[in-house]
Amino acid sequence: MTNIATIGEAFATPELWHIIALSLAVSISAAAIAAVFGLPLGVILAIGRFRGRRAAIVAANSFLGLPPVVIGLALYLFFSHAGPLGFLGLLFTPTAMVIAQALLAVPIVVALAHRATEELWAEYGDALQVFGASKCRAIPTLLSMGRGPMLTAVLAGFGRTVSEVGAILIVGGNIAGYTRTMTTAVALETSKGNLPLALGLGLVLIGLSTLISATAFALLGRSPR
Amino acid sequence: MRLVWRALAALLLALAPAAHAADAPPQSIILASTTSVDNSGLLAAILPGFTKATDISVKVLAQGTGQALDTARRGDADLVLVHDPEAEAKFIGEG
Numbered sequence: 215m216t217n218i219a220t221i222g223e224a225f226a227t228p229e230l231w232h233i234i235a236l237s238l239a240v241s242i243s244a245a246a247i248a249a250v251f252g253l254p255l256g257v258i259l260a261i262g263r264f265r266g267r268r269a270a271i272v273a274a275n276s277f278l279g280l281p282p283v284v285i286g287l288a289l290y291l292f293f294s295h296a297g298p299l300g301f302l303g304l305l306f307t308p309t310a311m312v313i314a315q316a317l318l319a320v321p322i323v324v325a326l327a328h329r330a331t332e333e334l335w336a337e338y339g340d341a342l343q344v345f346g347a348s349k350c351r352a353i354p355t356l357l358s359m360g361r362g363p364m365l366t367a368v369l370a371g372f373g374r375t376v377s378e379v380g381a382i383l384i385v386g387g388n389i390a391g392y393t394r395t396m397t398t399a400v401a402l403e404t405s406k407g408n409l410p411l412a413l414g415l416g417l418v419l420i421g422l423s424t425l426i427s428a429t430a431f432a433l434l435g436r437s438p439r
Numbered sequence: 440m441r442l443v444w445r446a447l448a449a450l451l452l453a454l455a456p457a458a459h460a461a462d463a464p465p466q467s468i469i470l471a472s473t474t475s476v477d478n479s480g481l482l483a484a485i486l487p488g489f490t491k492a493t494d495i496s497v498k499v500l501a502q503g504t505g506q507a508l509d510t511a512r513r514g515d516a517d518l519v520l521v522h523d524p525e526a527e528a529k530f531i532g533e534g
Contacts, residue, residue: 295514
């Protein structure tokens with residue numbers, strides 16, 4: 215019972231609100247960046263015919279399982295003061311965390327957007343071209359036609375960013391009140407043996423990410439395909 | 440309702456540092472230390488006094504001893520506080 219009281223206390227602190235807000239800000243920004251780059255790239259890979267296209271598709275699909283800790287470590291070496299990008303001073307900042315998570319989410323968005331567009335293009339590609347749309351002009355049309363699967367692609371990317379812990383732990387440093395997110399806090403509290411608090415944080419995280427997915431589908435105005 | 444406002448305010452606060460970083464960087468230093476030092480409550484007890492006296496906030500990295508020393512070696516931390524005399528001697532010996 216004391217455990218439950220402790221959780222209640224922990225949940226009332228401003229630090230906890232900061233952790234929740236930072237988690238959402240970082241993972242949503244990363245997913246948004248991944249969407250901005252990944253969706254058009256996925257469409258281009260599906261309808262374009264150019265050198266290196268197959269290789270890019272294979273790369274996107276094989277990077278689906280990119281290990282976050284390895285990405286985190288690689289970025290750590292780049293952003294470290296002793297590394298090539300050290301002058302940017304990004305190590306142990308939320309910006310570095312957004313970059314790491316965006317890198318992890320891009321392949322997911324690209325691969326799923328590519329798959330969705332391939333089906334659409336097989337079905338409507340000829341019609342789109344008959345109406346005089348160049349392949350370039352067809353990109354927005356395809357994104358809009360496939361908005362259900364495209365949203366799924368972005369949400370899959372968001373699922374990756376919001377649940378990710380290995381990369382942001384390394385590049386963010388899990389600094390209290392600055393770069394501590396829900397996932398890194400759960401890892402920390404677990405390592406301290408503070409399991410009820412870790413579990414409570416975990417449930418809040420799951421609840422929030424479910425809420426965001428549900429809101430996204432509601433905003434789209436129709437059920438997913 | 441008040442809870443909602445607090446959540447919104449926290450969200451804004453969380454987004455603010457990114458905007459601020461471009462202006463004058465806030466006075467802060469990074470202290471690389473170990474998880475046990477952090478968990479002991481020592482830092483939580485002494486750092487607020489330091490920040491109050493100097494207006495410098497301290498960001499604490501709670502790492503393993505080896506990682507804390509390596510972070511300092513790479514120049515990614517301003518201070519390092521560990522408790523392994525042999526490793527410290529080696530670290531200082533390296534310059």
